[in-house]
Amino acid sequence: MSQLDRSMFKILLFIRSVCKCCCLVLIVSFSNSLLAKSMPFNLTEGVTDISQQVYDLHMTIFIICCVIGLVVFAAMFWAIFNHRKDKGAQAAQFHENTKVEIIWTAIPFAILIGMAIPATKTLIAMEDPSDADLTIQVTGSQWKWHYKYFGHDVEYYSLLASRQDQIHNQKQKRENYLLEVDYPLVLPVGQKVRFLVTSEDVIHSWWVPAFAVKKDANPGFINEAWTRINEPGIYRGQCAELCGKDHGFMPIVVIAKPVEEFEAWLAEQEQKAVAAKAEEQAMLAMSMDMDEMMRLGEQVYNKHCAACHQASGEGLAGVFPALKGSQIATQDMLGHINIVVHGKPGTAMQAFGKQLTLKELAAVIGYERNAWGNNTGDVIQPAQVKAVMQQKDL
Amino acid sequence: MSTGSASNPLVSDADEHIHEGHDHKPKGFLARWVYTTNHKDIGSLYLLFSFAMFLTGGAMAMVIRAELFQPGLQLLEPNFFNQMTTVHGLIMVFGAVMPAFVGLANWMIPVMIGAPDMALPRMNNWSFWILPFAFSLMLMTLFMEGGGPNFGWTFYAPLSTKYSPDSTALFVFAVHLMGISSIMGAINVIVTIVNLRAPGMTMMKLPLFVWTWLITAFLLIAVMPVLAGVVTMVLTDKYFGTSFFDAAGGGDPVMFQHIFWFFGHPEVYIMILPSFGIISAIVPTFSRKPLFGYASMVYATASIAGLSFLVWAHHMFTTGMPVAAELFFMYCTMLISIPTGVKVFNWVATMWRGSLTFEVPMLFAIAFIVLFTIGGFSGLMLAITPVDFQYHDTYFVVAHFHYVLVSGAIFSIMAASYYWLPKWTGYMYDEGLAKWHFWCSLISVNVLFFPMHFLGLAGMPRRIPDYALQFANVNAVVSLGGFAFGLSQLIFLVVVIKCMRGKGERAAAKPWEGAEGLEWEMPSPAPYHTHTTPPEIK
Numbered sequence: 001m002s003q004l005d006r007s008m009f010k011i012l013l014f015i016r017s018v019c020k021c022c023c024l025v026l027i028v029s030f031s032n033s034l035l036a037k038s039m040p041f042n043l044t045e046g047v048t049d050i051s052q053q054v055y056d057l058h059m060t061i062f063i064i065c066c067v068i069g070l071v072v073f074a075a076m077f078w079a080i081f082n083h084r085k086d087k088g089a090q091a092a093q094f095h096e097n098t099k100v101e102i103i104w105t106a107i108p109f110a111i112l113i114g115m116a117i118p119a120t121k122t123l124i125a126m127e128d129p130s131d132a133d134l135t136i137q138v139t140g141s142q143w144k145w146h147y148k149y150f151g152h153d154v155e156y157y158s159l160l161a162s163r164q165d166q167i168h169n170q171k172q173k174r175e176n177y178l179l180e181v182d183y184p185l186v187l188p189v190g191q192k193v194r195f196l197v198t199s200e201d202v203i204h205s206w207w208v209p210a211f212a213v214k215k216d217a218n219p220g221f222i223n224e225a226w227t228r229i230n231e232p233g234i235y236r237g238q239c240a241e242l243c244g245k246d247h248g249f250m251p252i253v254v255i256a257k258p259v260e261e262f263e264a265w266l267a268e269q270e271q272k273a274v275a276a277k278a279e280e281q282a283m284l285a286m287s288m289d290m291d292e293m294m295r296l297g298e299q300v301y302n303k304h305c306a307a308c309h310q311a312s313g314e315g316l317a318g319v320f321p322a323l324k325g326s327q328i329a330t331q332d333m334l335g336h337i338n339i340v341v342h343g344k345p346g347t348a349m350q351a352f353g354k355q356l357t358l359k360e361l362a363a364v365i366g367y368e369r370n371a372w373g374n375n376t377g378d379v380i381q382p383a384q385v386k387a388v389m390q391q392k393d394l
Numbered sequence: 395m396s397t398g399s400a401s402n403p404l405v406s407d408a409d410e411h412i413h414e415g416h417d418h419k420p421k422g423f424l425a426r427w428v429y430t431t432n433h434k435d436i437g438s439l440y441l442l443f444s445f446a447m448f449l450t451g452g453a454m455a456m457v458i459r460a461e462l463f464q465p466g467l468q469l470l471e472p473n474f475f476n477q478m479t480t481v482h483g484l485i486m487v488f489g490a491v492m493p494a495f496v497g498l499a500n501w502m503i504p505v506m507i508g509a510p511d512m513a514l515p516r517m518n519n520w521s522f523w524i525l526p527f528a529f530s531l532m533l534m535t536l537f538m539e540g541g542g543p544n545f546g547w548t549f550y551a552p553l554s555t556k557y558s559p560d561s562t563a564l565f566v567f568a569v570h571l572m573g574i575s576s577i578m579g580a581i582n583v584i585v586t587i588v589n590l591r592a593p594g595m596t597m598m599k600l601p602l603f604v605w606t607w608l609i610t611a612f613l614l615i616a617v618m619p620v621l622a623g624v625v626t627m628v629l630t631d632k633y634f635g636t637s638f639f640d641a642a643g644g645g646d647p648v649m650f651q652h653i654f655w656f657f658g659h660p661e662v663y664i665m666i667l668p669s670f671g672i673i674s675a676i677v678p679t680f681s682r683k684p685l686f687g688y689a690s691m692v693y694a695t696a697s698i699a700g701l702s703f704l705v706w707a708h709h710m711f712t713t714g715m716p717v718a719a720e721l722f723f724m725y726c727t728m729l730i731s732i733p734t735g736v737k738v739f740n741w742v743a744t745m746w747r748g749s750l751t752f753e754v755p756m757l758f759a760i761a762f763i764v765l766f767t768i769g770g771f772s773g774l775m776l777a778i779t780p781v782d783f784q785y786h787d788t789y790f791v792v793a794h795f796h797y798v799l800v801s802g803a804i805f806s807i808m809a810a811s812y813y814w815l816p817k818w819t820g821y822m823y824d825e826g827l828a829k830w831h832f833w834c835s836l837i838s839v840n841v842l843f844f845p846m847h848f849l850g851l852a853g854m855p856r857r858i859p860d861y862a863l864q865f866a867n868v869n870a871v872v873s874l875g876g877f878a879f880g881l882s883q884l885i886f887l888v889v890v891i892k893c894m895r896g897k898g899e900r901a902a903a904k905p906w907e908g909a910e911g912l913e914w915e916m917p918s919p920a921p922y923h924t925h926t927t928p929p930e931i932k
Binding site: 038039040041042043044053054057058061062065068069072073075076079080083084085086089090091092093094095096097100101104105108109112115116119120122123124126127142166167168169173175176177178179197201202203205207209212213214215216218219220221223224237238239240241242243244245246247248249316317318319346347348 | 465466467468471472473476538539540541544545546550552553556557559560640641642646647648681682683684685686687688689690712713714717720721724725728729731732735736738739742743744745746747748749750751752760763764767768771774775778779780781783784786787788848849851852853855857858859860861862863864865867868908
């Protein structure tokens with residue numbers, strides 16, 4: 001009796017702890033689901049013909065697996081329930097049957113052939129990027145994407161827009177936390193868009209589930225992919241190949257617009273690019289004071305530099321060098337401008353010359369030379385940065 | 395040779411008792427365990443080491459799941475998170491699963507084929523004692539400035555070359571040591587099986603565990619040098635200015651992946667073929683019925699091994715291969731499901747019209763069949779290239795390979811441990827505790843890994859320390875499943891310790907009514923030296 005009581009007690013304890021866990025899950029779930037959209041439990045059908053075909057293939061193979069599984073497990077559980085020793089089952093002694101063995105080799109083979117045919121068709125269609133209406137170069141780098149519209153003077157970087165205080169749980173996370181960027185890729189609906197995918201440093205992978213496009217960005221090589229979007233909308237994806245520390249923080253956002261709207265947008269971007277170049281020239285004559293430089297510099301630093309060198313300027317020991325008190329940020333000014341503009345080959349230090357404007361470059365370099373007690377008192381001007389740029393260009 | 399003392403032939407007679415001092419065990423810790431050339435001692439060392447590594451790698455998995463319990467960064471910095479996923483993978487593959495199988499091979503192969511010991515006992519000693527050094531080297535890197543390997547257990551270049559921490563050289567040397575150990579283990583298995591079978595033990599009479607290990611050993615010898623090659627190329631690219639994987643010097647980063655997966659895919663089968671052997675021993679025992687389709691099992695294993703060299707690029711469909719190559723690798727990958735299916739059908743046919751009982755080894759074996767098959771199904775889905783583009787590098791893949799490696803390989807190792815513990819220790823395990831271990835593991839492993847399929851389908855990439863809010867609920871459930879699975883394994887630890895300390899019933903020579911094979915014809919625990927004269931094979 002006491003044995004039974006004890007095991008009952010144990011079971012009750014177990015049930016109680018399971019309930020506790022469930023409550024915990026519910027509380028956590030509830031607090032998160034206040035903001036979050038509910039998660040789909042199946043693959044997306046997407047918004048392209050190809051993604052629809054991929055979804056259909058997925059469902060077909062899934063259902064085939066379920067049917068085979070049901071048959072096999074039903075046979076097994078039939079045996080488990082009926083052919084047991086405590087029901088007095090006597091073991092038969094058969095141990096081979098050529099006919100049966102041939103049948104259960106041949107049937108799966110036939111199913112596989114049936115599966116391979118549609119898969120082959122879809123695959124061949126997916127890998128045919130010919131006759132594109134628009135070509136876009138997608139370049140991954142640690143940890144951002146760069147988009148360049150071929151035949152138009154439009155190119156820009158696309159960075160994570162979720163802020164560090166959200167990531168570190170100091171502020172409420174926004175609805176599209178980690179799936180939002182500052183400048184999304186804009187694409188036309190109904191046109192065949194070809195992507196040329198490459199990388200500047202490690203391997204990344206450009207993935208938008210709604211298009212069923214996932215292509216690795218390999219440094220030094222160019223991969224092709226394409227899509228033709230059927231519906232306007234906002235589509236989100238993420239980098240899919242481990243690319244270092246902030247692999248989880250380089251999302252992809254695509255806005256698909258009707259063709260006319262897209263063309264208007266593209267024209268506007270081209271104008272902006274021209275205006276920016278003119279502004280760049282004007283900037284050369286301009287001089288910033290310390291306050292303005294530090295204010296702008298801090299913004300730029302937190303967006304582009306803090307991921308590696310940390311907001312404190314202390315870096316990560318053995319991984320990313322400290323700027324605080326470093327030789328280059330406190331003494332060698334030309335070297336400092338040079339490394340920010342041109343990067344340091346063979347390391348994760350990128351060339352920021354083309355990612356930032358002259359004013360931003362000047363501000364961030366100046367900031368690094370004066371923040372965290374570096375206190376060199378140097379105020380860097382856009383013209384100085386330009387001079388270093390030209391020197392190396394020649 | 396360690397088997398020199400032929401003066402005391404141990405006939406396989408149940409009432410021949412083994413008295414202390416008659417078994418010629420070396421005296422003293424050093425002589426017994428460090429200098430040992432006895433296959434049973436080395437087998438035990440391997441098994442204990444692999445369990446220690448299982449707990450270490452498991453602790454890292456707990457750390458990963460704790461960080462992923464909620465969105466946002468709570469406990470870890472992303473760089474350390476990457477070190478945890480990397481070292482967790484390396485330890486589980488090279489430290490837990492592979493050494494556990496080598497341990498089982500050491501213990502059981504000589505006993506099963508009627509050999510007095512492994513053919514090369516000193517090399518056997520060496521191949522084990524390399525391992526603690528290899529893993530110490532690797533674990534040490536976690537405490538270095540810049541941290542340990544953080545580029546994933548697959549260490550894709552150039553993340554592992556130009557962009558890797560300073561400790562990469564130690565990682566490379568550790569992998570070299572593990573490779574040397576595996577190759578020596580494999581040579582030993584092959585030489586033993588080919589040369590030391592008892593008279594009358596023909597190849598087609600070998601227990602399937604021996605057969606699957608023989609094939610596994612050939613796979614190991616074929617691919618471990620490839621792994622050694624690729625880590626060496628990483629080493630020279632990083633430290634000596636070569637450009638195997640750097641386009642700027644005429645190399646190609648995708649070539650890394652081809653070489654790695656030419657090792658990596660057969661490696662996957664290295665970690666599952668011995669499981670097939672274990673399940674093929676346990677299912678007939680508790681069905682009290684001979685294994686269905688012995689010959690087809692052997693051929694299926696061999697064809698899986700052969701095909702494993704033709705499918706490596708299915709890990710790389712998104713790297714930008716020509717369509718023809720994608721089609722070739724898709725078709726070959728789909729073909730693998732046929733011999734694998736044959737195995738599952740054979741196990742079910744073995745149970746069919748048997749006289750089944752459900753002791754813990756059988757419970758784990760049944761769970762293996764069901765859950766490994768689920769992992770096989772998701773593998774078939776992943777083989778379909780166009781759909782793989784959606785699944786690739788998401789949690790769907792994580793779910794897939796954990797189903798085949800945890801509820802596949804690890805469950806088979808658990809099954810084998812319960813099956814042979816009475817033979818190893820001479821005591822029956824605690825059936826009550828073992829059942830708790832089984833049911834807790836079974837439920838939690840599914841709570842842990844099944845929802846990962848949904849996360850992957852919904853679009854959550856793998857290897858990320860933080861995720862979008864929509865994934866929060868499912869990740870919380872997965873983490874709880876993870877903690878429960880981790881804790882459940884401590885029950886196993888208790889069961890094993892109880893057996894080793896002689897708590898529990900004494901085991902009979904043949905504790906399982908339906909068991910067959912030479913190991914059950916000797917007393918439990920198995921004497922220190924067995925088959926010093928060849929047994930008679932019926």
